[in-house]
Each structure stands twice: as structure tokens, then as C-alpha cells.
Amino acid sequence: MASTGVSTATEAEKPPRPKGFRLLMVALxxxxxxxxxxxxxxxxxxxxxxxxxxxxxxxxxxxxxxxxxxxxxxxxxxxxxxxxxxxxxxxxxxxxxxxxxxxxxxxxxxxxxxxxxxxxxxxxxxxxxxxxxxxxxxxxxxxxxxxxxxxxxxxxxxxxxxxxxxxxxxxxxxxxxxxxxxxxxxxxxxxxxxxxxxxxxxxxxxxxxxxxxxxxxxxxRPEQGTLHAALAQPGELTPNARGIALLIVGTSWAWAIGTIVRFMVVMLSPLGPGEKHPSVGDFTREFGPLIVAATVAVPLMVAAVTNAMRRQGRAVLTAPDTRRSAARTAANHLYVALIAPLAELVARLGWGVLVVIGMILTYTLCYNVWSSFAFPFYLDFLHYSKDEVAFASKVFGIFMTIAGISLGGYLFLRLGRMPTILIGAVLPMLGNFVYADLAEGAVHIDAVGKAIGLHTLFALFGFDPRMIRLLLAISFENISTGIAGAAFVAYLSGIVSKQYTAVQYALMSSLTFLIGSLGRGIAGEAFDLYGYATVFRWTAAAGLVAVLFVCAEWVRVARDTAVRPPDEAAA
CATH class of the missing domain: 1.20.1250.20 (MFS general substrate transporter like domains)
Known part of the structure; x- marks a missing residue:
């Protein structure tokens, strides 16, 4: 008990973490x-x-x-x-x-x-x-x-x-x-x-x-013999069983990546006389669900099967495995990176893992889909200058993002985890409607900005009405995504297991961008065909999927908390 008191006192005496210019000085x-x-x-x-x-x-x-x-x-x-x-x-x-x-x-x-x-x-x-x-x-x-x-x-x-x-x-x-x-x-x-x-x-x-x-x-470099010793203990899957699991998941991932790369090569190759590139929309509709299934559903099913095999004692070690080799160590690394984190998540959450993965895949969808087109939108469609976009998007916008992240942290403390995550899912949808209005002349942005005095405030700093519209749109968008980002990082940090903290977080944060990245191809084609305003509204509607998953996750968390013992729930 005494040592705990000393530790607590020592932690209390630690100086606050520096920020801003002081952080730069510490860094040097x-x-x-x-x-x-x-x-x-x-x-x-x-x-x-x-x-x-x-x-x-x-x-x-x-x-x-x-x-x-x-x-x-x-x-x-x-x-x-x-x-x-x-x-x-x-x-x-x-x-x-x-x-x-x-x-x-x-x-x-x-x-x-x-x-x-x-x-x-x-x-x-x-x-x-x-x-x-x-x-x-x-x-x-x-x-x-x-x-x-x-x-x-x-x-x-x-x-x-x-x-x-x-x-x-x-x-x-x-x-x-x-x-x-x-x-x-x-x-x-x-x-x-x-x-x-x-x-x-x-x-x-x-x-x-x-x-x-x-x-x-x-x-x-550490001694390789100490790597992943837990996989060699009785009750763990045999190396052959792990190898088969890795083969299935690896083949699935390889097919998905190869399919994307092949289509990119076709799309970006020179055209012959009378030829035209295939439709990105057709590719995404035909192969998009299969790619998501190959990269998410197949590994989840493999993880569930490996858990069942361990529970039933099938294809498991009955004695410690003392064999060592470079190939065995490399396979263990791959198993710990690709299968073990999902296996732990499936074992811990059961069927609830489908809600969690669905939420992870869709949460950032409505703003990740079009983020790559921001500069063409500002520069080529709205005809702002490079200097104007540089200031609005990458200087002013960064401060708005920091403000959003700070606000997200505050809401997390005041309202709790799931309410803040829900706010973070809804606000970016509204941000897409703001950008649709900007694409159509900013009638509503002007009306709201004038009504609450923001036009007057920005004008004091020498901005003309056209620049004010851009700044207001970027303000709402970056504050919204800042709140969403802060809430989601906190959510992911809370859902990961301490046993697989780094690997599990890396895996789930990577999945966050999967559907959004795939959707950029079809979004680019849609912008060409239907215009920016229409596609902004479509992507806002796509954000409803994330809202539904957040609500389902809220219900799951509430039920899980209700059935857990009071001391465990408090922890």
C-alpha cells in the first residue's frame, strides 16, 4: 500500500504536458x-x-x-x-x-x-x-x-x-x-x-x-526466440492450423488488393482509338462489396472458427512447442497481426462484433468519400485562388480542426462516450449539406452567417463576402470532423484489448478508411456526371448508415453494462 501511495504522489507531482511553442522548445x-x-x-x-x-x-x-x-x-x-x-x-x-x-x-x-x-x-x-x-x-x-x-x-x-x-x-x-x-x-x-x-x-x-x-x-533487435511465446503454449492452435488460417486470410487480402490494383492500371493506361475507360461506378458496385467481404468478413469468420476450435480442443497443442525457425517466427508475426486481434475481439464481443465493425467501416464515410476532391472543388469549380485556398483550408482550417478536437474532448467528458460519438456522426452529414449549398451559390450560408453576425465579424478582418462563405463552410466542416475524430479515437482506444493494444488499434483504425477510400472512385465519376451539389447530398445520406450503427452500438453497450457486475461496469 505504501508503494502505491508514493507512486500516486509522484504522478501528481509530474508537470503538465507542454503545448504549443513550449512543446517545440522541449522537442529541441x-x-x-x-x-x-x-x-x-x-x-x-x-x-x-x-x-x-x-x-x-x-x-x-x-x-x-x-x-x-x-x-x-x-x-x-x-x-x-x-x-x-x-x-x-x-x-x-x-x-x-x-x-x-x-x-x-x-x-x-x-x-x-x-x-x-x-x-x-x-x-x-x-x-x-x-x-x-x-x-x-x-x-x-x-x-x-x-x-x-x-x-x-x-x-x-x-x-x-x-x-x-x-x-x-x-x-x-x-x-x-x-x-x-x-x-x-x-x-x-x-x-x-x-x-x-x-x-x-x-x-x-x-x-x-x-x-x-x-x-x-x-x-x-530482441532475441527472436522470445517472440510470441504464448502461441507455443498448450491449448493454442497448432502451427499447421494457424498456417491454414493465415493462408485463407492472406489469399483473401491478396485477391482484394490485386483486384483494386488491376483496375487502377486499366483506368490509368493510355487509350487506343475508339476505346474508353471502364466505369468506376460499375466496378465499385460489382466488386466493392466483394472487396469489403474479402478484407473484413472472411477474416472475421476465420477468427470465429479459430476461437471455436480452441474452445472445443481441436487442432490445439497438448504440450509446449519448442521448435524455432525464422519461418515459424515470421508466421507468428503474421498471425498476431492479422488473426489474433480479431479472434480476441470476436471472443469478447460475440455477435456484437458485427455492430462494432459496421460502425468502424462507416463512421467516417460521408466526409472521407469526398475529401480528396476538396482542392479541385475550391480551385477549379469555385475558382478561388491558390493563396485563398491555402489560407482557408490549411491555415484557418487547421485551427478549426483543433477547436473541433478540443470541443469533442469536452463533450466526451460532459456528455459521455456514446452521445458524443452520435454527435460526431450527425454533424459531418450536415457539413455535406453546407458544402452542397456552397456549390449552389451559398444562399443559406449567407443567410445564417448574416443572422448570427459572422459575416460582420469576418468582415472586420478584411474578408470579402465570397471569402467569408468559404471560411464559414470550412469552419463547420472542420469543427464537425474534429469532434467526430476526437470521439472516434477515444472510442477505438476504449474498445481495444490491452493484450493487443497496438496491433488491434492499427487494424481497426485502418478499416475506418476502407469504404471511404473505395468510394472515392465512384464519387469522382459521380461529380463529373451529376455535379458537386448532388453528390454532396448523396454522401450526406450515406452518413445515415453510420448513425444507425452508432445507435445499435449504443444499445449494445447499454445492455452489456446492465448485465455486467457493478464493480466490473464501473471499471
Whole structure:
């Protein structure tokens, strides 16, 4: 009891976590924290350049929105990155391993990013969109892989002087700086120089971070024999049974990814005389449900079957498995990454896992579907200048997002988890109606803005009515998505098991973007065919699916709380 009191007192004496400029000063004091700032910047810059700013370039050279939508599928690299995370964790890179087990992967990814951005700069998307897409995909793959290695590095190097919570805050600080550089600054630069030069300069920034990587500390690779010892205990599935489960899930994932890649290649390949590209809408309607089934339903069914086999004592170990090999260790990594987290979730939630997965898949749908088209919408359809969009979207908009995240945290404390999550599901739907109004002349935005005095307030800072409309729309959208994001991160953090915290969170957060990313292809085609306002209303209607899943999850949580013992429910 005494030790607990001392621990509590010590925790109470900890200074509050620094923020803003003070956080930057703390970040530059030590080698680890300064490195974390650089890694955060290196992670955030490619994401901003590839999934936002790149579409401004494509819109400027008159690439049709259907093609932009298909190209935005490179963002699935971030959704699927947990698939190869075991490889990043396990594989020693020949020639680079001497740098460190995490540094070697981070440096390799940064080199590929520099080459990818240089390739984009050297390619004219209007003349060679297929080659352009290949470089974009290469960069997105390197960026997603770098995120895996950086996340592992952050956890590995944390210590008493630089705890993981501080490193995580510094990482987010660097990431946000990169969002401004890759978004606002890149747009401002593009208004004064060519897009290829902008991307070359951004590649140069990644090149500078390579120097930070070379000087970064790292941790030794652990003994491989200690990995996943729990899988070798009696009662666990035999290696052969786990291998069959992995084969089924791996084949399912490979088919889904291969199907998407093949269609992207067809869509982005040059056309012959009289030929036309296949319909993105037809592909999404025909293969979209199958892709979701292959990446979600099949792994869930396999997880349920493995749980049943363990309960029934079929194909399980009867004695400790002492055999060791590189292939066995790699298979264990894959099993822990792809099947064990879902198996635990299915065992814990039962049929309720269908509600949870449904909610995860659809929660961000109505704003993820069209997010890749924001710059073409602002620049090419509404004809705002690059400087105006840079300020409104990437400077002013970031502050509105931070305000939304703060408000989401406050609502979470005041109202509770499920009410805040429901608010976060409803508000982005309304945000889509705001954007539909903006696309049609902003009659209602003007009326509401004038009625509550926001037009007068913004005018005091020198903004004209046209700019005020954009700022008001972005304000509502970013505050709404900030609330939704804060609520959903807190929800995911609460639903994961402590046994599989990192892997389970990575898997479920990746699934969050799956349907939205797939939907961008059909959204791009729909924007071309029906116009922005109509599609905004459709995506708002799609958000109703998320609302229904949130309500179902609220009922499930309430029932679960009611049947649990009082002490367990309180915990």
C-alpha cells in the first residue's frame, strides 16, 4: 500500500504536458525528442502532398474527376499498412541493418519518398497519367511503411526522460507543421512556380530529414526466440492450423488488393482509338462489396472458427512447442497481426462484433468519400485562388480542426462516450449539406452567417463576402470532423484489448478508411456526371448508415453494462 501511495504522489507531482511553442522548445532539448519532431514532419508531409495537394495539381491540368478518384486509391496503402507491418518489424535489411532496426527502414522509406517525388516532378500527368500514378503509389507505399517504422521507433526509444506520451505529442506537432507545409505552403508556392518545382523542393525537405534519421538513436533487435511465446503454449492452435488460417486470410487480402490494383492500371493506361475507360461506378458496385467481404468478413469468420476450435480442443497443442525457425517466427508475426486481434475481439464481443465493425467501416464515410476532391472543388469549380485556398483550408482550417478536437474532448467528458460519438456522426452529414449549398451559390450560408453576425465579424478582418462563405463552410466542416475524430479515437482506444493494444488499434483504425477510400472512385465519376451539389447530398445520406450503427452500438453497450457486475461496469 505504501508503494502505491508514493507512486500516486509522484504522478501528481509530474508537470503538465507542454503545448504549443513550449512543446517545440522541449522537442529541441534532447536528441530523441528532436528526432521525433523530424519524424513527425517526415510522416505528415507525404500524406499532405499525396492525398490532398496532388489533386490540386491534377485538377489544374484538367484531369477528370473520375481519374482523380481512382488515383486517390493510393491512400489504401495507409489502410492496408498493418498487413506488412510484421515484415517491417521482423526483417533485417541487407546493408542497412547496421544503422539500426528501425532507422534502417525509416531511411529506406525516406529515400524512396525522395525518388517518388522526383519522379512525380519529372512526369507530366496530362501526358503520362499511368507513369505519374506509379510514382504516386510508390511514394504512398513508402510513406505508409515509414509510419509503421516510426510508430515502432517512438515506442522503443521512450524512457523516463522522454516518455511515449511526450514523444507522441511532439510527433503530432511535427505532423501538423508538415500539413501546413505540404498543404498551404505548397499551394502558395504553386501560385508562383511550377508544380514540378514545388514537388522537387518538397523532396529536398525529405532529403534533409534523412540527415536527422542517420543521427537518430535506436534500440537493439530482441532475441527472436522470445517472440510470441504464448502461441507455443498448450491449448493454442497448432502451427499447421494457424498456417491454414493465415493462408485463407492472406489469399483473401491478396485477391482484394490485386483486384483494386488491376483496375487502377486499366483506368490509368493510355487509350487506343475508339476505346474508353471502364466505369468506376460499375466496378465499385460489382466488386466493392466483394472487396469489403474479402478484407473484413472472411477474416472475421476465420477468427470465429479459430476461437471455436480452441474452445472445443481441436487442432490445439497438448504440450509446449519448442521448435524455432525464422519461418515459424515470421508466421507468428503474421498471425498476431492479422488473426489474433480479431479472434480476441470476436471472443469478447460475440455477435456484437458485427455492430462494432459496421460502425468502424462507416463512421467516417460521408466526409472521407469526398475529401480528396476538396482542392479541385475550391480551385477549379469555385475558382478561388491558390493563396485563398491555402489560407482557408490549411491555415484557418487547421485551427478549426483543433477547436473541433478540443470541443469533442469536452463533450466526451460532459456528455459521455456514446452521445458524443452520435454527435460526431450527425454533424459531418450536415457539413455535406453546407458544402452542397456552397456549390449552389451559398444562399443559406449567407443567410445564417448574416443572422448570427459572422459575416460582420469576418468582415472586420478584411474578408470579402465570397471569402467569408468559404471560411464559414470550412469552419463547420472542420469543427464537425474534429469532434467526430476526437470521439472516434477515444472510442477505438476504449474498445481495444490491452493484450493487443497496438496491433488491434492499427487494424481497426485502418478499416475506418476502407469504404471511404473505395468510394472515392465512384464519387469522382459521380461529380463529373451529376455535379458537386448532388453528390454532396448523396454522401450526406450515406452518413445515415453510420448513425444507425452508432445507435445499435449504443444499445449494445447499454445492455452489456446492465448485465455486467457493478464493480466490473464501473471499471
Amino acid at each position: 532539448r534532447t536528441r530523441k525528442s528532436a528526432t521525433m519532431l523530424g519524424f513527425g514532419f517526415s510522416s505528415g508531409l507525404p500524406y499532405a502532398l499525396l492525398l490532398g495537394t496532388l489533386n490540386a495539381w491534377l485538377g489544374e491540368v484538367k484531369i477528370d474527376l473520375a481519374t482523380i478518384g481512382v488515383l486517390s486509391w493510393i491512400g489504401l496503402s495507409y489502410s492496408f499498412k498493418f498487413l506488412w507491418s510484421p515484415l517491417v518489424d521482423r526483417m533485417a535489411l541487407p546493408g542497412l541493418e547496421a544503422l539500426g532496426r528501425r532507422k534502417s527502414w525509416i531511411l529506406l522509406c525516406q529515400i524512396v519518398l525522395v525518388l517518388g517525388f522526383a519522379g512525380l516532378a519529372a512526369t507530366d500527368p496530362a501526358q503520362a497519367i499511368g507513369t505519374f500514378a506509379l510514382f504516386a503509389f510508390l511514394a504512398a507505399l513508402a510513406s505508409a511503411t515509414q509510419d509503421v517504422a516510426v510508430d515502432a521507433w517512438r515506442i522503443d526509444v521512450a524512457d523516463v526522460d522522454t516518455p511515449v506520451e511526450l514523444l507522441s505529442s511532439i510527433y503530432q506537432f511535427g505532423y501538423r507543421i508538415a500539413s501546413i507545409v505540404g498543404g498551404a505552403l505548397a499551394l502558395v508556392m504553386a501560385g508562383r512556380m511550377s508544380w514540378p518545382l514545388v514537388y522537387l523542393l518538397m523532396a529536398g525537405l525529405i532529403g534533409l530529414i534523412c540527415v536527422v534519421t542517420l543521427r537518430a538513436p535506436d534500440t537493439p
